[in-house]
Amino acid sequence: xxxxxxxxxxxxxxxxxxxxxxxxxxxxGNPYLFWYVQYPNRGLQFLLKxxxxxxxxxxxYGFEAEFNKSQTSFHLKKPSALVSDSALYFCAVRxxxxxxxxxxxxxxxGTKLSVIP
Amino acid sequence: xxxxxxxxxxxVTQMGQEVILRCVPISNHLYFYWYRQILGQKVEFLVSFxxxxxxxxxxxxxxxxxxxxPDGSNFTLKIRSTKxxxxxxxxxxxxxxxxxxxxxxxxxxxxxx
Numbered sequence: 001x002x003x004x005x006x007x008x009x010x011x012x013x014x015x016x017x018x019x020x021x022x023x024x025x026x027x028x029g030n031p032y033l034f035w036y037v038q039y040p041n042r043g044l045q046f047l048l049k050x051x052x053x054x055x056x057x058x059x060x061y062g063f064e065a066e067f068n069k070s071q072t073s074f075h076l077k078k079p080s081a082l083v084s085d086s087a088l089y090f091c092a093v094r095x096x097x098x099x100x101x102x103x104x105x106x107x108x109x110g111t112k113l114s115v116i117p
Numbered sequence: 118x119x120x121x122x123x124x125x126x127x128x129v130t131q132m133g134q135e136v137i138l139r140c141v142p143i144s145n146h147l148y149f150y151w152y153r154q155i156l157g158q159k160v161e162f163l164v165s166f167x168x169x170x171x172x173x174x175x176x177x178x179x180x181x182x183x184x185x186x187p188d189g190s191n192f193t194l195k196i197r198s199t200k201x202x203x204x205x206x207x208x209x210x211x212x213x214x215x216x217x218x219x220x221x222x223x224x225x226x227x228x229x230x
Contacts, residue, residue, distance in 0.1 A: 044210075051216060103150070104173055107160040107161075
C-alpha cells in the first residue's frame with residue numbers, strides 16, 4: 001500500500017526567506033510524486049510532479065522539489081517566500097505498478113504554510 | 118486556461134436523499150476521478166473512470182455511490198441515500214493520460230442534515 005507523510009502541520013517562514021515543506025513517501029515500486037496547493041475555499045492546484053528523469057523538478061510560481069530515492073523524500077522548496085504563498089500544501093503519491101488500475105493518488109494530510117511579512 | 122468545473126458549489130440535502138454532483142472535465146482528458154475531503158481531514162480517493170467504466174474504486178465507494186458519463190462532457194457522482202458522514206468537499210479531477218497530473222475542480226461542498 002502506498003502512503004505519504006507530511007511531518008509538519010504548520011511551517012512559518014519570513015517573507016524573502018527560503019522555505020521547505022517536507023514530504024516522505026512509501027510505495028512498493030517507483031513512485032509518481034506530486035505537490036498541490038490549496039488556497040482557502042478553493043480546489044487543489046497542481047504545482048509540480050516527478051515521474052522520471054532529473055531528480056530536481058521545477059514547477060509553478062518558483063517552486064521546486066527534489067526526489068530523493070534513498071531517503072524516500074520529495075520536499076518542496078522555494079528560494080524566496082512570498083506572503084501570497086501562504087496556503088495549504090499537499091504532497092501526493094501514485095504507485096503505477098501496484099496493480100491493475102492503480103490510478104489513485106494518495107495524499108498527505110497537508111502542511112499549512114504561513115509566510116510572515 | 119482549460120479547467121475542471123463543478124456544480125453546484127454548495128449543496129445541502131436531507132439525510133436519505135439522493136444527490137448528484139456534476140463535473141465537466143477538461144475536454145481532451147481521458148481519465149476522470151472523484152475525491153473527497155472531510156473537514157480537517159485528508160483528501161481521499163473515491164473512484165477513477167476511464168473508457169466509460171470504473172477502473173478503480175476505494176473502500177469508501179460502496180453501493181451507495183455511482184458514477185456516470187452521460188454525454189461527452191459531463192461526469193457525475195451520485196449518492197443514492199445520503200448519510201450524515203457523507204458531508205464533505207467533493208472534488209472532481211481529470212488527467213489527459215494515466216501518467217500525467219490530475220487537474221482538480223473547485224469542489225462541491227455537500228452538507229447532509
